[in-house]
Amino acid sequence: MHADILINARWVIPVEPDGVVLDHHSVALEDGRIVAILPTSEASEQIQADQTVDREQHALIPGLINAHGHSPMTLMRGLADDLPLMEWLDQHIWPAEARWVGEEYVQDGSQLAVAEMLAGGTTAFNDMYFFPEITARVSSAAGIRCCAGMIVIDFPSAWAGNSEDYIAKGIAMHDQFRNDPLVTTAFAPHAPYSVSRPVLERVRTLADELDVPVHIHLHETEHEISEHVAKHGMRPLADLSQIGLLSPSLVAVHMTQMNDNEIETFAESGGHIVHCPESNMKLASGFARVADWLSAGINVGLGTDGAASNNDLDMFSEMRSAAMLGKAVAADASAVPAAATLRMATLNGAACLGLQAETGSLEVGKAADIVAISLADARCQPVYHPISQLVYTCSADQVTDTWVNARHLYSSGQLTTLNVTDLVTRAQSWAERINAADSAD
């Protein structure tokens, strides 16, 4: 069999089947897809490869999928930490956004985010921000997969003046990128408290017509719930259910507030939850019941949230936090085990975005979205169980290679499609301007 690339690895962790670790295996790629996974001892005989890549102390995993974020917010990374949520938003983030967000801001912030994600083994991300067509263009050019959110919110921004305008611009972006193999779209109404009911109803209709997911912040804090109950006489999830949004196309982010009934109803609906453990902790939003979600059969993806509330886009750290916090919340050290966590960060994330047939696991026929991680360092030794090591010990800097559609986007410490020196310079220039204005307020 011919292959464009043959990767020989110490371990191949395909994620599907669940929990499997293949010792001394190889993955063969052709035309951007995985065409074979077999023991390295057989690969040398059976595969005629144009290029062979040896990763002798490495694990190969499917590319990580960051299922919730606001990529341009990398430019506000650490702008205002350790503040109560509303002070953080009212006095720092929103004024800075109102002043600075525009096409150039979104371009530079998205590129910085994509650079960090590719170097850390993330091959696809689900985004919600203004000027999403810029983020989509940046992503496509850099070679990473992006689900660009058709953001809708009840207040004007530099991108759109009202909900009709948001929706029109979102659909224009959807049309613009419909033939781009790396870009998909989702409706991204910000949250039930920031998007009025008629607009959510319109989103429901349009999402059906375009057959795209609906990506929304939901049940993030106790405050959100009590406000919604006071205003509308029901909890936000019940409201969304009435609108018809509680469905297999729902991608609900955060969900730190869920009672038993809601978990059951949500599971029955076939909706997806994106868990953002570090954002939930850092903003003191609440404790998500991840073990209960998994037991109920809900598909749970993982997201970093924006860099302003994390403060990184590191999916390894997010896996570690998810597994650890999940045990603490369940009061059970066996809850949210390593293999389930790796699955959340890969195949489950793909399912959130409707991409589970294309990516999220290493299987013949799927796109070659692959990450190599070195386990050679002293800090990672010895290795008893590679999946455990990936989740509990590895950090993003141990990623040595990232391929998307078999394109080698990160290799030997270098990004092949982005000029890091240039984008760091641009980030620093933004920070000088933003900081001067923030301090002056």
Next chain:
Amino acid sequence: MHADILINARWVIPVEPDGVVLDHHSVALEDGRIVAILPTSEASEQIQADQTVDREQHALIPGLINAHGHSPMTLMRGLADDLPLMEWLDQHIWPAEARWVGEEYVQDGSQLAVAEMLAGGTTAFNDMYFFPEITARVSSAAGIRCCAGMIVIDFPSAWAGNSEDYIAKGIAMHDQFRNDPLVTTAFAPHAPYSVSRPVLERVRTLADELDVPVHIHLHETEHEISEHVAKHGMRPLADLSQIGLLSPSLVAVHMTQMNDNEIETFAESGGHIVHCPESNMKLASGFARVADWLSAGINVGLGTDGAASNNDLDMFSEMRSAAMLGKAVAADASAVPAAATLRMATLNGAACLGLQAETGSLEVGKAADIVAISLADARCQPVYHPISQLVYTCSADQVTDTWVNARHLYSSGQLTTLNVTDLVTRAQSWAERINAADSAD
């Protein structure tokens, strides 16, 4: 002024005074100590240095202090994850320890731990394990500070047969290292449930005589409390208080179970708490009330715990977890802020070990225990607030230099006192033996 070494840095973060960031400052070292901290613009005129080190995109901080661990357990890193605590201990860790622990095991495990800690910016650690004299010897040879625990426990081990034997061997170690500038000792009775009352009383007396801290696991789980109440009619802390152990020499580790009265009593006692957030989460031990401890004025250090329950010895990750989890538990995003967290990981840790006059902050007269961290990477940009960046964004791999007593122990990715290739080989050899036995059971 003459200096052996002059380090010019983009930022110097001395920790004392609290929260200060000095832009473009330099630290001058002479005879292993800090002799000046001054603006770089003045340093070039005022300091005649034998060696100048430029760290133009770096922060200098005091060396991190890992205030609780079991360093030889690196050899069981990831041996048995995602298991209930008692199954983990009974069926995996304790059988493996009973079979394998000895001088060579402790030497190889301690060296692996020291390598990881030095490369990650840790310059001192507080340890509790069998054969502590081996860990002390390894540490002294490698150049890292170690507080070696005179471990006491009610069951026999390869090191000692009974409590009298433990205490005798501990005191022999104390005497052996009393003139070693890098080694101090503490009594380390394992826990109130594993060390009987008469032995704890003896430890109290001897700790006074030797003037050393008493390092103990305490109030780690709800189970520990309820068992102690059932057996002894009081909570463990009350029991220790009666014995006289609740004092400024107490270093109580974990403390996930504390009521308001206990926090108040503990604060009044002048005792120290070591918080191990990742171990507490991963073993589902409980949620520590760190914000309340800090408000009460308790001195709180940070520890990774052993690599078998973390699974790393990374103090950057531990700081991040401490700050994030602390906010979540307090339901307040402004709780456990970045500067307080960095202080826990440095000066507070030094105070736990009675070393606050020697290390834990960058101050003239203190030992030159210094770490440089590069903030140049895209994933760390832009930088608004360096302390925030250190706690919420940096990871251990960004450490570029570690000095202890001005000795350059980690530089340009290399450890200068340890052969990493050799110790990784030895760790892998141990893992093969341990794994074969663990799987066979």
